[in-house]
Each structure stands twice: as C-alpha cells, then as structure tokens.
Amino acid sequence: METSGSVQDYLKAIYSLGEGATTSAIANRLNVSSASVTAMFKRLATRGYLRHRKYQGVELTDSGNQLALEIIRHHRLIEMYLHKTLGIPWDEVHDEAEVLEHVLSERLEDRIADLLGHPTHDPHGDPIPPKNGAHKEVAHLTLGQFPAGPARVERVSDRDPEALRYMGELGLKPGTAITIEKQAPFGGPVWVKIRGQRHAVGRELADSIWVGPRNK
Amino acid sequence: METSGSVQDYLKAIYSLGEGATTSAIANRLNVSSASVTAMFKRLATRGYLRHRKYQGVELTDSGNQLALEIIRHHRLIEMYLHKTLGIPWDEVHDEAEVLEHVLSERLEDRIADLLGHPTHDPHGDPIPPKNGAHKEVAHLTLGQFPAGPARVERVSDRDPEALRYMGELGLKPGTAITIEKQAPFGGPVWVKIRGQRHAVGRELADSIWVGPRNK
DNA sequence: CTAGGAACTTAGTCTCGACTAAACTTTGAT
DNA sequence: ATCAAAGTTTAGTCGAGACTAAGTTCCTAG
Numbered sequence: 001m002e003t004s005g006s007v008q009d010y011l012k013a014i015y016s017l018g019e020g021a022t023t024s025a026i027a028n029r030l031n032v033s034s035a036s037v038t039a040m041f042k043r044l045a046t047r048g049y050l051r052h053r054k055y056q057g058v059e060l061t062d063s064g065n066q067l068a069l070e071i072i073r074h075h076r077l078i079e080m081y082l083h084k085t086l087g088i089p090w091d092e093v094h095d096e097a098e099v100l101e102h103v104l105s106e107r108l109e110d111r112i113a114d115l116l117g118h119p120t121h122d123p124h125g126d127p128i129p130p131k132n133g134a135h136k137e138v139a140h141l142t143l144g145q146f147p148a149g150p151a152r153v154e155r156v157s158d159r160d161p162e163a164l165r166y167m168g169e170l171g172l173k174p175g176t177a178i179t180i181e182k183q184a185p186f187g188g189p190v191w192v193k194i195r196g197q198r199h200a201v202g203r204e205l206a207d208s209i210w211v212g213p214r215n216k
Numbered sequence: 217m218e219t220s221g222s223v224q225d226y227l228k229a230i231y232s233l234g235e236g237a238t239t240s241a242i243a244n245r246l247n248v249s250s251a252s253v254t255a256m257f258k259r260l261a262t263r264g265y266l267r268h269r270k271y272q273g274v275e276l277t278d279s280g281n282q283l284a285l286e287i288i289r290h291h292r293l294i295e296m297y298l299h300k301t302l303g304i305p306w307d308e309v310h311d312e313a314e315v316l317e318h319v320l321s322e323r324l325e326d327r328i329a330d331l332l333g334h335p336t337h338d339p340h341g342d343p344i345p346p347k348n349g350a351h352k353e354v355a356h357l358t359l360g361q362f363p364a365g366p367a368r369v370e371r372v373s374d375r376d377p378e379a380l381r382y383m384g385e386l387g388l389k390p391g392t393a394i395t396i397e398k399q400a401p402f403g404g405p406v407w408v409k410i411r412g413q414r415h416a417v418g419r420e421l422a423d424s425i426w427v428g429p430r431n432k
Numbered sequence: 433c434t435a436g437g438a439a440c441t442t443a444g445t446c447t448c449g450a451c452t453a454a455a456c457t458t459t460g461a462t
Numbered sequence: 463a464t465c466a467a468a469g470t471t472t473a474g475t476c477g478a479g480a481c482t483a484a485g486t487t488c489c490t491a492g
C-alpha cells in the first residue's frame with residue numbers, strides 16, 4: 001500500500017481543487033498532459049482512493065481524503081519547521097516542503113510536531129490538519145472582497161515566492177492588523193493601512209491574501 | 217543532469233566498496249539482482265560516472281566520485297543533524313538519512329552545516345566529506361585487531377541498529393577511551409574495560425568497531 | 433590443462449508514470 | 463436543434479529500473 005510521490009501529488013491536487021477536480025484542472029496544476037491525468041485517475045480508482053465518473057471529474061473516497069490530508073499535514077508542518085527552526089525565509093519554505101513532504105517518516109513527523117508545540121497553522125496561515133483527525137478549511141474573503149474598515153490578515157497564498165517577498169516587505173503576514181481604507185473600482189488597487197503606512201495593493205496580489213475581522 | 221535516488225544509491229555503494237565493486241557485491245549490498253546491476257552499470261557508464269570492464273567490475277570516474285561524495289556528505293550531515301538537533305537516537309538516524317540524503321537541497325545542506333558548526337564526523341564517527349573537496353577515509357584497525365592496551369573508539373558501523381543500541385549501553389561511542397585487556401584466541405571475545413567496567417565483546421561486534429591509539 | 437561451478441552478461445518482460453495523436457463526449461452559441 | 467470548440471478518453475510509445483531465464487566468461491580444483 002505504499003504510495004509514490006506522484007500518487008501523493010495527485011491526491012493533494014485533487015483535494016485542494018475540491019469540487020473542481022477535473023482532468024484539465026489537475027493537468028494544469030501538476031503540469032502534465034490530460035492523458036496522463038486520465039491514466040492516473042484509473043490507477044487511483046482501482047486503489048480505492050477516488051471515484052471517477054467519465055467526463056465528469058473525480059471525487060476522493062475517505063481513504064483518498066485521509067491520504068491527502070496526511071501529505072498536507074506533512075507539507076505544512078515542514079514549512080513551519082523550516083521557518084522556525086532553520087530560519088528559512090517564508091518565501092522559500094514551500095518549495096522545500098514540496099519535496100520533503102513525500103519522505104517524512106512518522107517518527108520525524110511526530111518529533112517535529114512535538115518540538116514545535118503542535119502548531120495549528122503554517123507560516124502562511126494555512127491550517128495544519130491534525131493527525132488522523134477531521135479537518136475543514138475555513139473560508140475567508142480575499143483582501144479584494146473584504147469591506148472597508150479594520151481587518152486582520154488570516155492567510156496568504158504560498159505559491160509565488162516573489163509575491164511572498166513583497167508581502168513580507170509590506171508587513172502583510174498572517175495575524176497582522178490592517179485597515180482597509182478603500183476598494184478602488186474597475187480593477188483598481190485596494191488602499192490599505194499597514195503598520196501606520198498606507199499602501200496601494202494591486203488586484204492580483206489582493207486576490208492571494210485572505211482576511212477576516214479584527215479580533216475584538 | 218539530474219540523478220535519481222537509484223543512481224545515487226549505486227554510486228554510493230560503488231564508492232564505499234572501492235576496489236571490490238563487483239556486480240554481485242553491489243547486487244548484494246542493494247538487494248537487487250545481478251542483471252539489474254549490470255544494466256545500471258551500462259547506464260552509469262554512458263553518463264560518464266564510471267568505467268565498466270566486462271566481467272571485471274567497475275571503477276568510478278572523477279565525476280562519479282564527486283557525486284558519491286556529495287551523497288555521503290548529505291547522509292552524514294543529516295545523521296548529525298537529526299541526532300544533535302532533533303534528538304533522534306543514534307541507532308535510528310541511519311535509516312532516516314538513507315532517504316533524506318536524496319532530497320536535501322543545496323540550501324538546506326548549507327544551512328544545516330552552518331547550524332552544526334561544520335562538523336567533521338557524524339555520530340558514528342564516520343568522517344563527513346567537505347563540500348567539493350578531496351576526501352580520504354582514514355583506515356583504522358578493528359577492536360578485534362588492535363593490540364592489548366589503551367585505545368580509543370574511533371568509529372562504529374552504522375548498519376545494524378540492534379548492535380548500535382548495545383554499543384550505546386556499553387558506552388562504546390566514538391571518542392570513548394577504553395582499555396583492551398585481552399584478545400581471546402580462536403574467535404573468542406575481546407575483553408575490554410570501558411568506564412571502569414570489564415566487558416566481553418563478541419567477535420562479530422568487535423569487527424564493526426574501529427579503534428585507534430589513545431590521545432597522548 | 434581442463435572440467436565444472438561461480439560470476440557475469442544478454443535477452444526478454446513487467447510496472448509506473450510520462451508523452452503524442454487520434455477519437456470520442458459535452459457544452460455553448462447561433 | 464445543430465455543430466464546432468473545448469474537454470476527455472483511448473491507443474500506442476517511451477525510459478527508468480526492476481525481474482527471470484538463458485547464455486558467456488572466468489577461475490580454480492583436480
């Protein structure tokens with residue numbers, strides 16, 4: 001019942017695309033051809049990790065779901081570990097975790113979780129699934145969707161190191177209190193006050209930052 | 217020029233077997249069939265990592281040698297890191313390192329080496345090859361070969377966790393000063409005084425412990 | 433100096449995970 | 463309601479790395 005890194009990558013992608021886990025979405029995410037995805041869907045279905053309705057996309061079974069969560073837990077624990085303990089900058093940890101997640105032993109996973117005090121979120125604000133537990137991701141509004149007023153950064157996308165570095169400069173990190181001053185219309189920027197400084201955040205960036213209400 | 221984990225395992229095995237890198241020795245070490253080894257020899261030869269003289273075994277080229285040393289450096293650095301920083305017992309680090317060695321990035325390698333203060337030896341006393349540097353392993357006598365008198369443990373085999381655990385109990389760790397009292401003949405044990413205690417060390421164990429003269 | 437067994441190589445398969453090209457659904461626009 | 467484009471699947475290949483079975487070559491004991 002060993003799962004290869006490939007299988008794990010597919011399960012992770014399917015999980016995170018949720019309802020929209022179609023052949024081409026996965027192909028796009030993983031940079032492989034659609035034909036390869038269909039082939040993998042078959043393999044994964046016979047292993048009982050998902051159900052494949054022809055031409056209609058795919059849905060994880062419980063065991064597929066569990067496996068996906070395990071990998072995501074690995075990924076986010078590793079990100080946290082690399083950042084906190086080895087001091088790897090937050091824009092670099094994703095790529096490292098992408099490969100380490102596939103080879104983390106139970107032993108090391110437990111040891112790392114212990115050392116970190118069983119963190120609930122990684123450096124980008126992504127929640128770390130508990131070991132063998134249920135897990136649901138809380139939905140947030142993006143910075144571009146949130147109404148003007150006080151707010152707090154909850155989570156940022158970890159996919160683009162460039163963007164992360166820029167967010168870091170601005171101080172847009174999970175937990176930071178900000179004030180949204182104005183949502184400029186027609187694709188204009190979001191005006192945000194961060195640490196007393198006003199910044200114009202472009203639409204593209206604003207869509208990869210999730211915010212919530214300020215803690216009362 | 218990417219090298220797979222398999223390729224790396226072969227290079228490492230060939231390096232550590234040195235002159236004796238024959239088809240069957242490698243097959244035995246890696247638990248694969250001889251035919252698989254011959255096939256891999258061909259691949260590695262066309263990539264310029266070794267020279268294969270039919271029926272005569274194999275010899276690494278400079279670039280093969282360098283690659284092997286890089287993996288061995290990874291392995292031993294990781295062992296040291298896991299032991300020192302994560303507190304993984306010395307009999308468990310080998311197996312973990314065996315998989316992590318293949319995926320350690322330059323970035324992490326450097327960071328870990330820095331954090332550890334650029335160690336020269338791993339927890340078992342194996343020397344850590346320097347980055348892109350020449351490396352030669354010093355030959356030691358085994359505990360079973362060393363003459364009676366004062367001695368010091370230099371290095372122990374990391375292959376058998378059971379044995380390592382037992383050595384740990386006895387206090388047979390690299391750096392430990394011991395006194396060899398008697399080499400019993402005909403496969404008998406070696407009588408050794410460790411931390412004031414006398415122990416009979418069986419031949420098999422004595423052959424996986426290397427010792428040197430006590431530091432004057 | 434030769435016979436036979438051990439060691440090695442060749443030949444032929446298999447699985448995994450990728451690919452392209454071609455055929456088939458589904459869907460959306462007219 | 464049709465029909466083309468978009469999306470999906472099938473068919474056929476490929477390379478890596480493993481295997482078994484069947485030859486070759488080497489070496490050593492007699």
